[in-house]
Amino acid sequence: MDEYGERVLAGRYRLPWTSGEPEPPGIRAFDTYSGQEVLLREVPLPEVVTGEIDGRAASGDGEPPGGPVARRALAAARAAAALPDHPALTQVFDVLIEDGSLWIVSEPVPGRPVAALLADRRLTPYRAAEVAADVLRALRALHAQGWTHRNVTAHTVLVCDDGRAMLDGLALGAAEEALCGYDPVPRAVSAGHGTPPGPASRPARERARQARLAVVGPVTERWAPEQAAGAFGDEPPPVGPAADLWALGALLFRCVHGHAPYPEEGAAELARLVCAGPPGLAEECGPLRPVVEALLRADPDQRPSAGELRARLEVLVRSAPEPGVGSRTLQVPADPHLLPVVRRRGELVRPARRRTRTPVVVPPPAPRGRPAGSPRRLGFVLVGLIFLLLAGAVLYALFLLPHDTAGAQGRRPGGAAAGRMASTGAATPSEGSAGDRPTPSDLATMPPLGAGFTLREDPAGFAVAVHDGWTRSVRGAEVVYAPGDDALRLIVVEGRDTAASYGADPFGYQLRDEPELAGFRASSWSSSAGLRTLETGGGSAAEGEFTYRDPDSGAARYVRNLAVLRAGRYDVVLVTGPDEARETVSECFEQAAATYRADG
Numbered sequence: 001m002d003e004y005g006e007r008v009l010a011g012r013y014r015l016p017w018t019s020g021e022p023e024p025p026g027i028r029a030f031d032t033y034s035g036q037e038v039l040l041r042e043v044p045l046p047e048v049v050t051g052e053i054d055g056r057a058a059s060g061d062g063e064p065p066g067g068p069v070a071r072r073a074l075a076a077a078r079a080a081a082a083l084p085d086h087p088a089l090t091q092v093f094d095v096l097i098e099d100g101s102l103w104i105v106s107e108p109v110p111g112r113p114v115a116a117l118l119a120d121r122r123l124t125p126y127r128a129a130e131v132a133a134d135v136l137r138a139l140r141a142l143h144a145q146g147w148t149h150r151n152v153t154a155h156t157v158l159v160c161d162d163g164r165a166m167l168d169g170l171a172l173g174a175a176e177e178a179l180c181g182y183d184p185v186p187r188a189v190s191a192g193h194g195t196p197p198g199p200a201s202r203p204a205r206e207r208a209r210q211a212r213l214a215v216v217g218p219v220t221e222r223w224a225p226e227q228a229a230g231a232f233g234d235e236p237p238p239v240g241p242a243a244d245l246w247a248l249g250a251l252l253f254r255c256v257h258g259h260a261p262y263p264e265e266g267a268a269e270l271a272r273l274v275c276a277g278p279p280g281l282a283e284e285c286g287p288l289r290p291v292v293e294a295l296l297r298a299d300p301d302q303r304p305s306a307g308e309l310r311a312r313l314e315v316l317v318r319s320a321p322e323p324g325v326g327s328r329t330l331q332v333p334a335d336p337h338l339l340p341v342v343r344r345r346g347e348l349v350r351p352a353r354r355r356t357r358t359p360v361v362v363p364p365p366a367p368r369g370r371p372a373g374s375p376r377r378l379g380f381v382l383v384g385l386i387f388l389l390l391a392g393a394v395l396y397a398l399f400l401l402p403h404d405t406a407g408a409q410g411r412r413p414g415g416a417a418a419g420r421m422a423s424t425g426a427a428t429p430s431e432g433s434a435g436d437r438p439t440p441s442d443l444a445t446m447p448p449l450g451a452g453f454t455l456r457e458d459p460a461g462f463a464v465a466v467h468d469g470w471t472r473s474v475r476g477a478e479v480v481y482a483p484g485d486d487a488l489r490l491i492v493v494e495g496r497d498t499a500a501s502y503g504a505d506p507f508g509y510q511l512r513d514e515p516e517l518a519g520f521r522a523s524s525w526s527s528s529a530g531l532r533t534l535e536t537g538g539g540s541a542a543e544g545e546f547t548y549r550d551p552d553s554g555a556a557r558y559v560r561n562l563a564v565l566r567a568g569r570y571d572v573v574l575v576t577g578p579d580e581a582r583e584t585v586s587e588c589f590e591q592a593a594a595t596y597r598a599d600g
Helices: 067-081 114-120 125-144 170-180 187-193 202-216 241-257 267-276 283-295 306-318 375-399 440-445 506-513 515-522 579-595
Strands: 004-009 013-016 027-031 036-044 092-098 101-106 111-113 157-160 165-167 329-332 341-344 453-457 462-467 471-475 478-482 489-498 526-536 539-549 556-566 569-578
Touching: 013 036, 036 170, 067 092, 067 101, 067 170, 092 170, 101 170, 111 114, 114 157, 114 241, 125 157, 125 165, 125 241, 125 283, 125 306, 170 202, 202 267, 241 283, 241 306, 283 306, 306 506, 306 526, 462 489, 462 579, 489 579, 506 515, 506 526, 506 539, 506 556, 515 526, 515 539, 515 556, 515 569, 556 579, 569 579
Parallel strands: none
Antiparallel strands: 004 013, 013 027, 027 036, 036 101, 092 101, 111 157, 157 165, 329 341, 453 462, 471 478, 478 489, 489 569, 526 539, 539 556, 556 569
């Protein structure tokens, strides 16, 4: 209690002794009722109002103080505070009006805002994707309740001490939007909290926009195109969940680049630039660039859905490289009986300090045989080791790595089938993944099958190329072709799962829902590559490569997978096998995926 002063809000929240401008995320105070610390956020009101106790005016007239503007802000903030608790959202305890301001009382989160992290250093694309995935989890919970957050910024996204991110500022953003004249509360909720509707006429929209320029200020994340649109032109699109996704894209840009995608010198100029067009390319975002540029599209209908964004972020997080020794370390020769010594660059040979007034002794010429430990000798050893490593890598790539021999043997589809499928910019596309898949009408023009493969007309109503000697079995909805030991398996599933149940996104279906990849999702160690979406004449598809450790046996597995959405149902063509049999798995998959056709 020694660090808290004598000023008390609402008769219970004791403020600290320190004065001055509070830093985000707010002011820490002491709740004398609960005996715990809380966090206070202040929203200045346009007029001086009196204190409020339990929602009634201090004068006892039964009306909340401060006039209609203050009542609107109070009702919006309380409606936001009434939402059910969620682990990715900060909890609001109380909302009150006192001393000419609206105060929001919430839990103190043990963490730092993203803005504070960016003051130290920028985030990598993979770390930014992790933070965005946590924020998206919170947004999906809000959107399911009909809410739009409207306040996703670097100050309201908090990174906790354990690494996870939480979303704050819902009640604060709702109060500020209500002060400007907008209605941030969903219609189903606003009736119970007494929030009036938003501006309907053009003059009212322009007044609200001008008020928002002053209240919100030049914060890019809060000026999605539908929020920045002028009032005297065409009526802007409604502000909905797509505005939160645009804000998340702007936040990702800021996290990786270290600055916002638009200049933030003034709110009016910022709103004009947002309406003028999309920002420059997110060149430094690396694998996150397609996601950021898709989220920052001006048309809300062209932005990715929350489900698609979740799938893309999961792919990026899973494909994050393992941390290594880094570019600032190198290995030097050491005793072969000991572990290699890792030293930082610059410490390999330390230059001696220059001494003044010290005679310089010139050593006699060195003999022809230099000592083994001289710096020059050490340099030659390092150069030799580097050349040996490069030569070993080349030999390994030539003779040990699996090669895509389908094209050399004429097994890759071509002719009329070529170009029927094209990559649509999915995250982490693979340049060396399977070739374009043919439509059923193109199978007649396909090149001959590879040696050792036969086109099987399956009783289930589909055709697929299968390795000679593999036998057929049925396991529920799966048709399985496998050799005797069952270590390798070709699995075909025709129309088991529907788009009505799992969504019409093959990319997300294979990552989140496909039962044949349940082991990949359940594994404590897994990776994915070559993920891309494909467009066909009859629908859409997605394919990818998956490596994981089997949760039951612990063995490393390698999977090539193709999911095709056809007539509202998903077909799956999958080949799986041990990780050391990658070449065989890829060869069988290429043959199966290139020849698969369903008669239904």
